[in-house]
Amino acid sequence: MTALSIYYVNRGFCLAADGNVTDRFDGVLQVTKSSAQKIFNLQGSNYNLACAMSGEVSSDDLTYDIVREINSYTGEYSSFLEWCSSLGKKIQESLAKAKRDGKLTPYKPSATPTERENIIVDVYLVGYFRGTPVWNDIVFWHGINGVEFQVCNMRLINGLLIAGGAVKAPRLAQDGDERLAKYRNHLNQRPENISSIDDAANFVTAYVEVCCDPYSKEIDEDCKCLGGHIHVAEITTNGFRWRIPPKEKPAISGG
Secondary structure (H helix, E strand, O other): OEEEEEEOOOOOEEEEOOOEEEEEOOOOEEEEEEEOEEEEEEEEEOEEEEEEEEHHHHOOOOOEEEHHHHHHOOOOOOHHHHHHHHHHHHHHHHHHHHHOOOOOOOOOOOOOOOHHHHEEEEEEEEEEEOEEEEEEEEEEEEEEOOEEEEEEEEOOOOOOOOEEEOOOHOOOOOOOHHHHHHHHHHHOOOOHOOOOOHHHHHHHHHHHHHHHHHHHHHHHHHHHHOOOOOOEEEEEEEEEEEEEEEOOOOOOOOO
């Protein structure tokens, strides 16, 4: 479970994520780490990207590790779709082996990633490819014929965002619940009124913070395992910059 938000404005992208990692013990979901890094910078000769991930990013024994797969990726392609598709195939091979070895949580397969439970991992890629702003998501799921993936291209418009983790607590904050009042103004900013990187950063930070708030954990089941060290990044034509750096900093770079 991850609290994650990404916001695009014409001046760039902002991303925020919580730091908790969970695992299931005797059927009960428990927090095993509170300072995990879930946002990374990827750089190559023709791209500068921010990458965020949620889901089964690695196995306990690290025999498969999506971060490691991305770290070793050196693809150079003329289009961002080709670049993402090639990366997707590399990760798919790693996940397929992990599934054969029993490292992935088993779920009933589906033809499409329409059910949250069937999704293995989401990889979000935003930033600049050949100088052009881009946003693609790669979703991996338990398919009918094994691990499958799909590259989803996001059409960029000012105010485009994703916010994943919880629904009830952020909605209560927006609707005026006094116990979550400190998040209200930032969460209620209308997309047409958000034009600066600062505004975008305030929104994504507030969203992740409200998901991790102690009161939210009491009233929203989806928030119970969210929390830990929140990290926030931006990526613009000037490059990648941490607004709130992670506590753990594995190096990521592309070819």
